[in-house]
Amino acid sequence: MPFDAALDRGLAGLPEVDRRLTHELSAGVLRHQGSLDAVITPFVPRGLASVQPTVLDVLRIGAYQLHHLERVPPHAAVATSVALVRETAGERATGFANAVLRRVADAPRDRPGHDGDYDAAALAARWSHPEWLVARWLGRFGRDGAERLLEWNNTHPALVVQAARDDNDSLQARFDSAGVQGFPAPHGAGIVVTETRPEQLPGFAEGAFYVQDPAQALVLRFAGFPAGAIVYDACAAPGGKTLGLARRASVVIAADASRRRILRLCDNIARAGRGNAFPVVADALHPPVVQASAYLLDAPCLGTGTFARHPDARLRVHPDALQRISREQAALLDAAAAVVAPGGVLCYATCSLEPEEDEEQIGAFLDRHPQFSRQPPAGFPTELLSPEGDLLILPQRDGMDGAYAARLVRRR
Numbered sequence: 001m002p003f004d005a006a007l008d009r010g011l012a013g014l015p016e017v018d019r020r021l022t023h024e025l026s027a028g029v030l031r032h033q034g035s036l037d038a039v040i041t042p043f044v045p046r047g048l049a050s051v052q053p054t055v056l057d058v059l060r061i062g063a064y065q066l067h068h069l070e071r072v073p074p075h076a077a078v079a080t081s082v083a084l085v086r087e088t089a090g091e092r093a094t095g096f097a098n099a100v101l102r103r104v105a106d107a108p109r110d111r112p113g114h115d116g117d118y119d120a121a122a123l124a125a126r127w128s129h130p131e132w133l134v135a136r137w138l139g140r141f142g143r144d145g146a147e148r149l150l151e152w153n154n155t156h157p158a159l160v161v162q163a164a165r166d167d168n169d170s171l172q173a174r175f176d177s178a179g180v181q182g183f184p185a186p187h188g189a190g191i192v193v194t195e196t197r198p199e200q201l202p203g204f205a206e207g208a209f210y211v212q213d214p215a216q217a218l219v220l221r222f223a224g225f226p227a228g229a230i231v232y233d234a235c236a237a238p239g240g241k242t243l244g245l246a247r248r249a250s251v252v253i254a255a256d257a258s259r260r261r262i263l264r265l266c267d268n269i270a271r272a273g274r275g276n277a278f279p280v281v282a283d284a285l286h287p288p289v290v291q292a293s294a295y296l297l298d299a300p301c302l303g304t305g306t307f308a309r310h311p312d313a314r315l316r317v318h319p320d321a322l323q324r325i326s327r328e329q330a331a332l333l334d335a336a337a338a339v340v341a342p343g344g345v346l347c348y349a350t351c352s353l354e355p356e357e358d359e360e361q362i363g364a365f366l367d368r369h370p371q372f373s374r375q376p377p378a379g380f381p382t383e384l385l386s387p388e389g390d391l392l393i394l395p396q397r398d399g400m401d402g403a404y405a406a407r408l409v410r411r412r
Contacts, residue, residue, distance in 0.1 A: 020196070028068055029060045030311035031154045034128030036063045043103040054088045055097060062101045067109050074105045123147060127154055129314055133304065136354070141396070148396035149353075153307040153314070157401070159198060160190040161209040162217055164243055164272035171209055178202040186400055187381060189214035189221070207272035212240040213309065215351070215393045215403035218384065220244045222391040222405050223347035224377030225294040232292040234284040234336065237261035239268035239277075241298055246277045253289070255282040284332050291341040299329045301350040301357050305395060305402020326356045330364065337369045342412045346372065349391075349405040358404040359390060366408075375409040 062081030065072045078101045085097040120135035127150035137146040163171040175182045182193040228250045236242045236254035245252045340346045376389040386392040391405040
């Protein structure tokens with residue numbers, strides 16, 4: 001189950017102050033698991049593999065409070081963790097947990113790899129990322145760029161919202177009148193708010209806005225579909241891009257292969273839609289359209305550009321998955337190419353930073369389909385474009401989620 005969904009289920013009914021702390025603890029442990037394990041390990045003579053999984057999770061929670069949360073006194077962090085071990089694992093484990101956490105409380109707070117050690121293994125331990133991925137980023141971004149990206153991934157991303165029916169200026173005015181602090185997101189792609197729960201913002205219930213990172217709003221701007229177009233959104237759930245597309249399109253056909261995900265899409269359309277988005281259950285490998293003049297393929301990907309927002313995702317990525325997903329993306333692109341009309345626009349997008357899913361994927365696609373060519377929209381910020389003319393957003397450079405998009409036009 002994704003982190004956000006599991007958290008929503010687990011926090012149901014908790015008071016707001018407890019919700020905030022629980023979210024901080026769970027996300028923090030996911031972001032720093034590697035460095036937390038490195039702090040705990042010296043005090044477990046038989047190794048972490050000898051510790052019951054539930055006890056180890058509690059030790060990580062305690063260590064996170066001790067080394068990352070100044071507002072929690074050390075004695076309170078130890079006492080509550082030991083009480084949680086008693087509740088989940090029984091009395092026999094409490095002495096062990098108490099001894100480990102008291103030693104963790106006295107341990108230096110320097111992170112592993114901090115003393116000038118910048119190889120992939122040290123950085124992976126320091127920032128709690130898969131070593132194979134860190135090695136790739138070192139090769140691509142260099143030492144400084146890779147570490148800035150790792151640091152970004154361990155921060156708390158801001159809540160950014162997009163106006164659903166009015167414009168962002170009108171939405172900002174509404175927030176101002178309600179005393180909600182907010183400011184424009186980078187490149188004017190949304191409003192950054194200090195609130196952490198969107199349902200507590202004015203206008204949520206009536207669908208005045210939807211939550212979307214600036215990078216994803218910029219993908220839609222980059223797609224440059226004509227006003228009044230009929231848009232086919234091939235992998236639409238949960239619906240953020242669908243809602244953005246509906247602001248300019250005459251009709252959006254919002255498809256997704258998952259019936260479970262399509263229900264969430266329907267909920268978002270019902271709350272914040274404009275009445276011109278129509279959800280359908282459909283596999284993007286077999287799009288149920290004869291021709292499309294505007295086709296958005298927001299392809300499934302590793303999501304390596306969104307690790308700050310989805311801290312659990314880094315624990316699931318694997319080199320084999322990268323190869324498998326890149327093959328799936330190629331098949332989805334070929335299916336899209338078969339139905340894009342002459343003169344039509346195909347926008348391919350991912351939230352990945354990996355070349356196999358991005359520029360290499362599009363290069364191979366253009367080799368297979370020479371009737372398509374890159375045509376970035378006029379007037380788009382050049383600092384967000386790759387040398388080939390694709391959208392390329394890097395978190396460590398641009399201060400938002402990572403994203404990639406290619407705007408491909410079929411020859412008439």
